[in-house]
Amino acid sequence: MPATAFAHEAAAAKPAAAPQAPARLELRNLRKSLGATAAVNGIDLKVAPGESVVLLGPSGCGKTTTLRMVAGFLQPDGGEVHLDGVLSSSATFALPPEKRRLGMVFQTYAIWPHKTVADNVAYGLEVAGRRRAEIRAEVAAVLDLVQLGALANRFPAELSGGQQQRVALARALATKPSLLLLDEPLSNLDASLREEMRFELRALQKNLGITTLYVTHDQDEALVLADRIVVMNKGRIEQIGTPEEVYRTPATRFVGSFIGIANLLEGEIATVDRAGERVLVALDIGGRVWSRAPRSWLDGAVTGGRATVLLRPQDIELEAAEHPGAEQPIAAAFLSESFLGEHYELKLAAGEALLRVQSRRRGTFADGRAQLWARPGSAWVVA
Ligand SMILES: Nc1ncnc2c1ncn2[C@@H]1O[C@H](COP(=O)(O)OP(=O)(O)O)[C@@H](O)[C@H]1O
Ligand SMILES: [Mg+2]
Numbered sequence: 001m002p003a004t005a006f007a008h009e010a011a012a013a014k015p016a017a018a019p020q021a022p023a024r025l026e027l028r029n030l031r032k033s034l035g036a037t038a039a040v041n042g043i044d045l046k047v048a049p050g051e052s053v054v055l056l057g058p059s060g061c062g063k064t065t066t067l068r069m070v071a072g073f074l075q076p077d078g079g080e081v082h083l084d085g086v087l088s089s090s091a092t093f094a095l096p097p098e099k100r101r102l103g104m105v106f107q108t109y110a111i112w113p114h115k116t117v118a119d120n121v122a123y124g125l126e127v128a129g130r131r132r133a134e135i136r137a138e139v140a141a142v143l144d145l146v147q148l149g150a151l152a153n154r155f156p157a158e159l160s161g162g163q164q165q166r167v168a169l170a171r172a173l174a175t176k177p178s179l180l181l182l183d184e185p186l187s188n189l190d191a192s193l194r195e196e197m198r199f200e201l202r203a204l205q206k207n208l209g210i211t212t213l214y215v216t217h218d219q220d221e222a223l224v225l226a227d228r229i230v231v232m233n234k235g236r237i238e239q240i241g242t243p244e245e246v247y248r249t250p251a252t253r254f255v256g257s258f259i260g261i262a263n264l265l266e267g268e269i270a271t272v273d274r275a276g277e278r279v280l281v282a283l284d285i286g287g288r289v290w291s292r293a294p295r296s297w298l299d300g301a302v303t304g305g306r307a308t309v310l311l312r313p314q315d316i317e318l319e320a321a322e323h324p325g326a327e328q329p330i331a332a333a334f335l336s337e338s339f340l341g342e343h344y345e346l347k348l349a350a351g352e353a354l355l356r357v358q359s360r361r362r363g364t365f366a367d368g369r370a371q372l373w374a375r376p377g378s379a380w381v382v383a
Contacts, residue, residue, distance in 0.1 A: 022085025024049045024179055024211040025070065030079035032065050039065040041235035042079070047179075052205050052212040056222040057232035058258070063215040066232075067183050070213065071104060072097035084178060100179075103172030107184040111156050111167050117143065118152040120167050124175045138174055145204065146170045162193045169201075173210070180205075183215045198224040219259045223247070231255045249380055251294065256310045256382045263311040263355050264382070271326065272301050279381065280326055281307045285351035287330035289374045293381035307381050313358040314343070315378035318370055329371035330355075337363060348372070 025047040032040040040062040047053045055063045068074040081089035088095040125135045143149045146166040186194045223243045231238045239251040250256035271280035291309045332348035346357040
């Protein structure tokens with residue numbers, strides 16, 4: 001049975017979640033400059049045993065640099081990397097990469113073209129000095145796990161891109177790493193395979209209970225793969241949260257617009273309802289909307305102050321349902337409508353703002369105008 005090869009890992013993941021257990025990975029105020037760039041500019045993060053954490057951010061935000069410091073390929077300028085509670089990297093200390101019990105998968109498959117699938121996977125076990133029979137059994141188990149059992153004797157050139165990436169994954173898993181590091185592992189695959197592989201990877205990660213740090217710039221990939229997402233921007237962390245938290249309650253404008261489509265609307269606070277953790281915002285483009293807001297922001301909120309409201313396209317309604325009396329609709333002009341199968345994608349103009357709306361039904365517009373309402377409870381203030 002493929003899963004038994006990792007049974008001890010999966011079992012170990014549970015008691016290790018007790019409070020006294022050290023984080024599988026901990027970054028403390030990690031820093032690294034490359035050339036003139038502060039590539040990683042003070043990062044703090046804890047990854048619990050069995051957890052899948054995704055570093056998400058645009059190209060150049062410092063994801064790979066962070067991962068390379070975890071792996072031990074790059075020494076930090078400041079701060080510390082701890083693995084299983086043990087100091088592994090600082091500005092003055094570096095545990096060699098091969099002593100870190102890591103498995104790694106990169107965008108380029110980095111498998112040997114002249115070795116068979118089985119030999120590629122066996123390599124790490126041979127280096128570790130394992131016995132021949134043991135290696136054969138381990139390789140068979142791990143190839144079953146990634147559904148490559150039937151292709152063990154093929155060479156990489158005889159495999160598709162997706163299969164080659166599975167070989168790289170099998171090789172990383174074979175040595176039973178304490179932490180699996182993946183850097184954009186699906187980026188070289190075509191769109192449909194990439195989409196399918198994210199679900200496969202997620203299922204595998206959950207079944208094995210393997211602690212994972214996964215780097216991507218693709219928000220959809222992050223949403224599927226993460227227990228928690230770390231949103232990075234310019235070498236810093238903007239927010240750490242579950243997929244639902246970073247999507248529904250983004251801490252910053254950057255997070256709100258990087259994950260999903262965001263209508264960001266400026267306005268003035270008309271009423272502060274602290275007990276209800278919401279404010280009524282009079283939007284600059286017209287309309288008044290109740291918007292939930294983070295506690296810390298609410299503490300400083302005053303009537304007449306400014307607010308930025310996030311409205312997702314699917315949370316804007318073209319017809320009025322039941323709405324609290326204090327709310328008023330946004331008057332908008334129809335610009336365009338596209339049919340996308342699951343929904344209609346509309347563009348509307350309201351004052352200076354271009355609004356994006358997703359609607360299940362085709363919109364009807366009298367004289368090309370519409371009254372837009374926020375779905376109750378959906379609006380959110382970003383700092
Ligand atoms: N070898 C290098 N020399 C100079 N600058 C670098 C080098 N490698 C990366 N950088 C810069 O560091 C920043 C972070 O890069 P990187 O960690 O690769 O980002 P990401 O993986 O998020 O795309 C970028 O601004 C990049 O241009
Ligand atoms: Mg990168």
